Amino acid sequence: xxxxxxxxxxxxxxxxxxxxxxxxxxxxxxxxxxxxxxxxxxxxxxxxxxxxxxxxxxxxxxxxxxxxxxxxxxxxxxxxxxxxxxxxxxxxxxxxxxxxxxxxxxxxxxxxxxxxxxxxxxxxxxxxxxxxxxxxxxxxxxxxxxxxxxxxxxxxxxxxxxxxxxxxxxxxxxxxxxxxxxxxxxxxxxxxxxxx
DNA sequence: TAGTTACA
DNA sequence: GCGA
Numbered sequence: 001x002x003x004x005x006x007x008x009x010x011x012x013x014x015x016x017x018x019x020x021x022x023x024x025x026x027x028x029x030x031x032x033x034x035x036x037x038x039x040x041x042x043x044x045x046x047x048x049x050x051x052x053x054x055x056x057x058x059x060x061x062x063x064x065x066x067x068x069x070x071x072x073x074x075x076x077x078x079x080x081x082x083x084x085x086x087x088x089x090x091x092x093x094x095x096x097x098x099x100x101x102x103x104x105x106x107x108x109x110x111x112x113x114x115x116x117x118x119x120x121x122x123x124x125x126x127x128x129x130x131x132x133x134x135x136x137x138x139x140x141x142x143x144x145x146x147x148x149x150x151x152x153x154x155x156x157x158x159x160x161x162x163x164x165x166x167x168x169x170x171x172x173x174x175x176x177x178x179x180x181x182x183x184x185x186x187x188x189x190x191x192x193x194x195x196x
Numbered sequence: 197t198a199g200t201t202a203c204a
Numbered sequence: 205g206c207g208a
Contacts, residue, residue, distance in 0.1 A: 042199055058198070102198095112208095113198040137207075147207070170198075172206070 005138060005164035008089070012155040016081070017130055017181055023079035024101060024188065027051055030076045031069045033103055045108040051078045052098040054195045056117070063117050065098065065195050078192075086126055086192050089159055094123065097195035104134065104187040106176040112137065112147070112168045115160070115193065123194035124161035130154050130188040133175040139168045154179045 012020070033047035036058040050056055054065035055075045068074050078099045086096055102110070115125050129152040139147035141163070149172070152158070160167065174187045182188070 036198085038197065038199065040197070040199080042197085044198060046198075048198095056198090063198075110198055111200090115198090135206080144208075149206080 004162050005167065006089075006159040006161065007150070008157040008159070010153070010155045011085070011157040012128070014155075014181075017155050020079070020081045020128075020190075021130060021181060021188070023081050027076045027079065027101065031055075031071070031073065033101075034070055044110070045105075046110055047103045047105075047108075048101060050075045050098055050100050051082075052096060054098040056098060056100045056191075065117060082128070082190060082192070085128060085157060089126060089157065090124060094194060096126070096192040098191075098193050100191040100193070102189040102191070104132070104171065104174050104189070106132075106174060106185070108171075108187075109173055110171040112139065112143070112170040114141070114166050114168055115191075116166060117195075118193055119196045120194060121165050124159050124165060126192040127158040127160070128190040128192075129156045129158075130190070131179045131182040132185060132187040133178040134187050134189075135172045135175075137170055137172055138164070141166045141168070143168055151175075154181050 031049045035043045057066040
């Protein structure tokens, strides 16, 4: 794996995945999914919301973290089922400030990008995959370098730390119908980050 | 380009 | 259907 990203295949069993999805349903009821716009006005194909002290956001002013959902309400707390994965792999010294919830329908994808809107890159980024399989691609810390593709499955966890923390990465496609976790299909990705 | 499209 |  490039940049020494750590990949934990099937870290979460079916029961844990189902419990997490149940928690996320409560979250989305309070903080509905939305499609942010990029700086040049194009809406992202991925729908998202957040939990925690901060939520990731984008509009014509660019990328940033916000303290509240677009509705004006504060983001719901990060579910315990999600925090326990962070404690297992990162430790209990510090809690994540943000859990970004990305929902991919069959057509959604995410271009190659870096996670660089946080203050301290020494904290890792933890990513949890739920639902349909996805083709994930990761490269170097500079754009245009070589990349490597990896098929992510439900229950897989990825930890981007060290050199991989600022690696360019994205989702080229999902594989609809490959998981029965979500009754209506699709893929959920959770991204846990320390923001400040 | 946290987006599209082109090319193999 | 991928990868640049």
